Amino acid sequence: MGLLDDFLGWVFSNLGRIVISAVAIIVISVVYRLLTRQIAKLKEQRKLEENVAFALRRISQWIAGLAVIVVVIAQFGVEVGLIAGLLALAGGTIIGFAAMNTLGNAIAGIIVMTSRPFQIGDRIYFNGQFADVEAVDLIYTRMRTLDNVLVSVPNQELLKSEIDDYGKKTNVRRSCSITAGYELAPKDVETPLLEAADKVDGVLRDPKPYVWITEFGDYSVEHTLYVFVNQIKRLPKIDADLRRAVLETCRHHGIDISTPQLLRRVD
Numbered sequence: 001m002g003l004l005d006d007f008l009g010w011v012f013s014n015l016g017r018i019v020i021s022a023v024a025i026i027v028i029s030v031v032y033r034l035l036t037r038q039i040a041k042l043k044e045q046r047k048l049e050e051n052v053a054f055a056l057r058r059i060s061q062w063i064a065g066l067a068v069i070v071v072v073i074a075q076f077g078v079e080v081g082l083i084a085g086l087l088a089l090a091g092g093t094i095i096g097f098a099a100m101n102t103l104g105n106a107i108a109g110i111i112v113m114t115s116r117p118f119q120i121g122d123r124i125y126f127n128g129q130f131a132d133v134e135a136v137d138l139i140y141t142r143m144r145t146l147d148n149v150l151v152s153v154p155n156q157e158l159l160k161s162e163i164d165d166y167g168k169k170t171n172v173r174r175s176c177s178i179t180a181g182y183e184l185a186p187k188d189v190e191t192p193l194l195e196a197a198d199k200v201d202g203v204l205r206d207p208k209p210y211v212w213i214t215e216f217g218d219y220s221v222e223h224t225l226y227v228f229v230n231q232i233k234r235l236p237k238i239d240a241d242l243r244r245a246v247l248e249t250c251r252h253h254g255i256d257i258s259t260p261q262l263l264r265r266v267d
């Protein structure tokens with residue numbers, strides 16, 4: 001009972017401070033919710049880009065949390081100036097002991113947020129694979145691969161790498177190349193390739209697919225089929241379907257696209 005009496009005594013003696021702290025927390029929470037709703041509304045109205053809206057929500061969250069800490073601690077006899085001094089001291093210590101890469105990633109994160117080389121929700125090609133951007137934080141950019149793996153990439157690494165941004169609904173050109181013997185007329189290869197493009201779901205009819213001769217080899221000619229796609233989320237699947245359609249159509253028309261042409265010629 002002694003501990004309970006002490007606790008109740010502390011509560012009654014600090015009841016005013018507790019009430020003020022609770023009211024302050026409620027007010028800060030209400031303001032934070034109103035602010036985040038306004039940010040979401042501006043994003044839906046396309047007055048704010050998703051990257052900017054995400055950054056504003058994070059900043060609002062940090063400010064709200066800091067305000068709660070300052071108000072509560074100040075109510076129980078710790079001066080705001082002392083709190084600010086302690087926070088500054090802690091911040092300076094953290095920065096002093098933090099690795100240079102961390103500071104570099106933070107600066108790089110600010111650059112990524114302001115320069116906007118891509119937006120949240122875009123499909124990008126980075127480090128040899130496709131990934132969908134989910135968040136741009138101060139230190140890391142988080143993206144999800146086609147294997148449903150969430151990858152956190154340091155922002156400094158992004159600034160040093162080449163990134164292909166396919167966006168969300170932009171028209172992009174894709175290609176599929178084959179080699180055929182010199183005995184075949186270009187038209188005899190072009191027609192089956194265009195026929196294969198017509199069989200693939202997701203390939204646009206406007207702009208129209210087309211075929212170019214892209215290289216002369218020693219024993220074969222390289223023909224490249226170009227198509228246009230705007231379903232960015234299905235891009236790897238469309239590429240696979242296009243290659244399969246090309247293979248099946250070439251077999252149907254008796255076009256040999258195998259590589260070891262030299263052996264056949266010697267025999």
